[in-house]
Amino acid sequence: MICNCSYAVGALILYNSGMPELPEVETVRTGLSEILPGKRVKKVDHNWEKSFPNALTDVAKFLVDAKVTGVRRRAKVLLIDLSTNYSLVIHLKMTGQLVYRGKDQEFGAGHPSASLIGVLPDKSTRVDLTFTDGSHLFFNDQRKFGWMRLIPTPEVQQLDFFQKVGPEPLSADFTPEDFAKRLQRRAKSGIKAVLLDQTVIAGVGNIYADESLWSAKIHPLAKVQDVPTRQLSDLYKGLRDILTLSIEKGGSSARNYVDAEGKRGSYLDFANVFNRTGQPCNRCGTLIIKTRVAGRGTHICPHCQKAPLE
DNA sequence: CACTTGACCTGTCCGC
DNA sequence: TGCGGACAGGTCAAGT
Numbered sequence: 001m002i003c004n005c006s007y008a009v010g011a012l013i014l015y016n017s018g019m020p021e022l023p024e025v026e027t028v029r030t031g032l033s034e035i036l037p038g039k040r041v042k043k044v045d046h047n048w049e050k051s052f053p054n055a056l057t058d059v060a061k062f063l064v065d066a067k068v069t070g071v072r073r074r075a076k077v078l079l080i081d082l083s084t085n086y087s088l089v090i091h092l093k094m095t096g097q098l099v100y101r102g103k104d105q106e107f108g109a110g111h112p113s114a115s116l117i118g119v120l121p122d123k124s125t126r127v128d129l130t131f132t133d134g135s136h137l138f139f140n141d142q143r144k145f146g147w148m149r150l151i152p153t154p155e156v157q158q159l160d161f162f163q164k165v166g167p168e169p170l171s172a173d174f175t176p177e178d179f180a181k182r183l184q185r186r187a188k189s190g191i192k193a194v195l196l197d198q199t200v201i202a203g204v205g206n207i208y209a210d211e212s213l214w215s216a217k218i219h220p221l222a223k224v225q226d227v228p229t230r231q232l233s234d235l236y237k238g239l240r241d242i243l244t245l246s247i248e249k250g251g252s253s254a255r256n257y258v259d260a261e262g263k264r265g266s267y268l269d270f271a272n273v274f275n276r277t278g279q280p281c282n283r284c285g286t287l288i289i290k291t292r293v294a295g296r297g298t299h300i301c302p303h304c305q306k307a308p309l310e
Numbered sequence: 311c312a313c314t315t316g317a318c319c320t321g322t323c324c325g326c
Numbered sequence: 327t328g329c330g331g332a333c334a335g336g337t338c339a340a341g342t
Contacts, residue, residue, distance in 0.1 A: 019335060019336080020336090021336090050318085092336090093336050094319095094336060095320080142319080142320055144319050145318060145319065145337085146336090188312075189312070189313080193312095206334095206335060206336090295314075295315075296334095296335060297333080
């Protein structure tokens with residue numbers, strides 16, 4: 001096996017063009033945690049105020065010259081901890097990307113990332129962190145919904161979001177009983193809206209809501225109180241299995257995702273309903289349909305997931 | 311209180 | 327070829 005190392009060094013793309021949910025953010029976290037710790041920030045450039053609202057006041061004091069000490073994730077939020085006892089708190093929302101590049105921005109011909117993202121910064125770059133070794137972390141965000149903030153590390157958990165956000169669905173001590181109990185607090189609500197509510201369960205977005213509901217044969221409009229406990233248990237297991245599989249596959253890439261080895265996030269190759277409108281259900285062969293639930297495009301098998309009675 | 315809608319943005323795609 | 331509109335969907339705020 002010959003490794004063409006001419007392009008393997010110095011480029012790592014942590015990129016998701018689709019919709020970063022828990023598995024995508026976790027994949028980005030894993031990649032960053034292998035690269036960033038120990039790097040020292042030399043310079044910060046930003047060109048969109050809302051992408052980095054408190055940059056002007058705090059960057060010089062607490063970001064420049066700070067050393068990265070670790071990278072964490074909670075729900076869909078990334079935390080880059082710094083030696084100044086501050087943390088960069090980052091939400092990618094829908095189109096945010098964190099792209100690391102070594103000092104040498106050149107890519108060898110044929111590197112998959114070369115065709116995905118060209119020279120950075122580009123027109124979607126909102127923040128450019130330069131490290132003292134000449135490498136960069138680019139925060140790109142086409143739609144400008146994402147943001148990063150510099151917050152004292154001990155104050156991060158005081159943020160409103162972290163006070164309200166629900167438990168991590170993959171944590172070891174999160175039981176089927178916890179899951180059912182939290183959902184049932186919203187007994188009269190449609191179950192998909194509840195899954196998407198970050199204060200109920202952390203990290204679930206549109207893709208994994210649709211996939212997990214299909215796995216448990218639950219219609220997204222079903223009221224929680226009408227779903228038998230056994231099916232809530234199926235949903236718990238389905239959701240955990242799906243999130244775990246997606247993390248293994250490097251997340252979902254609506255278009256492309258590559259990491260240091262040029263691997264794409266391939267979870268959508270395994271998806272049963274998401275983006276499969278008009279294709280046969282993998283369980284019963286009925287064609288998958290797309291509707292609108294809780295304001296989102298929603299994919300269901302109309303045979304497996306029976307609509308609730310009015 | 312529960313639920314829906316609008317705002318935040320830009321790029322893409324579809325119909326005319 | 328261009329133009330208007332729908333759509334993509336995470337989260338918060340405002341409205342019903």
